[in-house]
Amino acid sequence: MTELAELPAAPGAARTQGRPRSSRAHEAILEAVLDLLEEGVTVEALSMEAIAARAGVGKATIYRRWAGKDELLLETLIKLKGPPTQPLGDSVRADLIRLLSVVGQKDERAVRVMPCLMPEVSRSPEAYRIWQEAITEPRREVMREVLRRGVATGELRADLDLEVTVTMLISPLLLHRMVRWNPRLDEVDDLPEQIVDVVLRGVTA
Amino acid sequence: MTELAELPAAPGAARTQGRPRSSRAHEAILEAVLDLLEEGVTVEALSMEAIAARAGVGKATIYRRWAGKDELLLETLIKLKGPPTQPLGDSVRADLIRLLSVVGQKDERAVRVMPCLMPEVSRSPEAYRIWQEAITEPRREVMREVLRRGVATGELRADLDLEVTVTMLISPLLLHRMVRWNPRLDEVDDLPEQIVDVVLRGVTA
DNA sequence: GGATTCCGATACGGTTCCGTTCCGTATCGG
DNA sequence: CCGATACGGAACGGAACCGTATCGGAATCC
Numbered sequence: 117m118t119e120l121a122e123l124p125a126a127p128g129a130a131r132t133q134g135r136p137r138s139s140r141a142h143e144a145i146l147e148a149v150l151d152l153l154e155e156g157v158t159v160e161a162l163s164m165e166a167i168a169a170r171a172g173v174g175k176a177t178i179y180r181r182w183a184g185k186d187e188l189l190l191e192t193l194i195k196l197k198g199p200p201t202q203p204l205g206d207s208v209r210a211d212l213i214r215l216l217s218v219v220g221q222k223d224e225r226a227v228r229v230m231p232c233l234m235p236e237v238s239r240s241p242e243a244y245r246i247w248q249e250a251i252t253e254p255r256r257e258v259m260r261e262v263l264r265r266g267v268a269t270g271e272l273r274a275d276l277d278l279e280v281t282v283t284m285l286i287s288p289l290l291l292h293r294m295v296r297w298n299p300r301l302d303e304v305d306d307l308p309e310q311i312v313d314v315v316l317r318g319v320t321a
Numbered sequence: 322m323t324e325l326a327e328l329p330a331a332p333g334a335a336r337t338q339g340r341p342r343s344s345r346a347h348e349a350i351l352e353a354v355l356d357l358l359e360e361g362v363t364v365e366a367l368s369m370e371a372i373a374a375r376a377g378v379g380k381a382t383i384y385r386r387w388a389g390k391d392e393l394l395l396e397t398l399i400k401l402k403g404p405p406t407q408p409l410g411d412s413v414r415a416d417l418i419r420l421l422s423v424v425g426q427k428d429e430r431a432v433r434v435m436p437c438l439m440p441e442v443s444r445s446p447e448a449y450r451i452w453q454e455a456i457t458e459p460r461r462e463v464m465r466e467v468l469r470r471g472v473a474t475g476e477l478r479a480d481l482d483l484e485v486t487v488t489m490l491i492s493p494l495l496l497h498r499m500v501r502w503n504p505r506l507d508e509v510d511d512l513p514e515q516i517v518d519v520v521l522r523g524v525t526a
Numbered sequence: 527g528g529a530t531t532c533c534g535a536t537a538c539g540g541t542t543c544c545g546t547t548c549c550g551t552a553t554c555g556g
Numbered sequence: 557c558c559g560a561t562a563c564g565g566a567a568c569g570g571a572a573c574c575g576t577a578t579c580g581g582a583a584t585c586c
Contacts, residue, residue: 133584133585133586134583134584134585135582135583135584135585136583136584138583163572163573163574164573164574164575165572165573165574166573175574175575175576176575176576176577176578179575179576184575
């Protein structure tokens with residue numbers, strides 16, 4: 117049987133003897149999970165058989181690496197979302213527009229995967245915690261920092277509620293890009309600018 | 322076997338002979354579906370066996386009424402969301418606050434069910450259409466009407482973009498009440514007022 | 527070259543759910 | 557009272573999936 121040439125094995129593996137694990141198979145498995153989620157399969161309905169088939173891999177190859185679906189999913193999601201976009205340090209307005217513009221643009225796939233994660237997140241406190249810590253909170257913090265800068269320069273009101281403002285900025289974009297909550301917004305091509313302008317006018321000192 | 326007393330059969334049933342269908346069983350089935358969805362079972366993972374067991378009903382009783390899971394779900398969701406809350410016709414500000422305040426309050430159960438519907442909605446164009454027509458669009462229209470009144474009275478800018486404004490008002494509430502996107506907002510007790518005030522200041526004439 | 531480990535593939539017994547088909551009983555119209 | 561239909565419950569054959577085991581071959585270390 118013709119075996120694919122192997123990449124130089126996963127880093128950090130403390131293995132000493134025998135054939136090293138194929139990093140090619142490793143990647144194929146993670147990719148298969150994302151593929152399936154992207155197609156609309158929920159976490160709950162995601163089957164190990166389907167993952168193995170999609171990855172072109174034996175089930176044993178999956179179970180050799182992860183104890184079960186949960187651990188596999190955790191690693192997959194961490195891979196999915198890299199570090200958040202950083203502001204450029206221009207004006208508050210330009211930075212906010214920049215941060216909003218990348219929502220669902222930089223991560224086409226992540227946007228399609230997210231709705232499939234929602235049931236899990238709203239049911240399991242553990243899933244909720246991971247989702248908060250790894251995905252949403254770091255992105256909110258970046259935006260908070262921009263707003264704090266605006267408060268420090270006097271551009272924004274000193275008594276600004278950071279949490280409310282951050283939520284007001286991101287929520288419309290998230291809801292539109294993730295679930296297309298209001299399809300009429302498809303025709304609005306400068307949504308980030310419009311949102312930032314309304315909010316900034318509302319919270320300017 | 323002690324049979325429960327029957328309510329006077331579902332209306333519109335053109336049946337003439339034999340024992341009429343139990344409207345009690347009918348209701349129990351719909352209720353069971355909502356119960357299960359509320360507990361975090363996704364549409365995909367919702368099983369007819371579980372529904373029948375929860376409703377205290379034979380599976381045949383379900384299949385006698387609906388051809389499959391899809392048709393049963395459709396009827397369930399239509400039952401779930403009644404007509405949207407109506408504005409009182411006070412000030413624009415008071416009406417908007419009122420509309421935002423009921424998000425996820427009037428319909429405790431609907432809020433918990435919604436996340437479980439998201440995967441289905443984002444995967445199936447048909448589900449998306451039904452969701453838009455039956456749930457989100459009627460509620461947006463109520464809010465648009467309030468905004469149009471504000472424009473007519475000169476309270477709001479004449480060139481106001483209704484879609485963007487509606488989305489800016491509702492999205493933060495939806496995201497918070499449905500998936501608790503930002504847990505720090507739990508401590509904010511006047512979120513609707515704050516949002517309305519910022520947006521109104523941003524779009525005042 | 528020999529030991530060891532991983533590879534993809536296949537098969538296993540066990541579980542859950544499907545949609546249907548029977549029961550024996552209950553409840554209606556005529 | 558009788559015929560017709562619905563009821564809850566149980567069982568069916570078939571399908572999908574679980575996690576494990578086993579296979580012959582392939583890759584790497586000692």
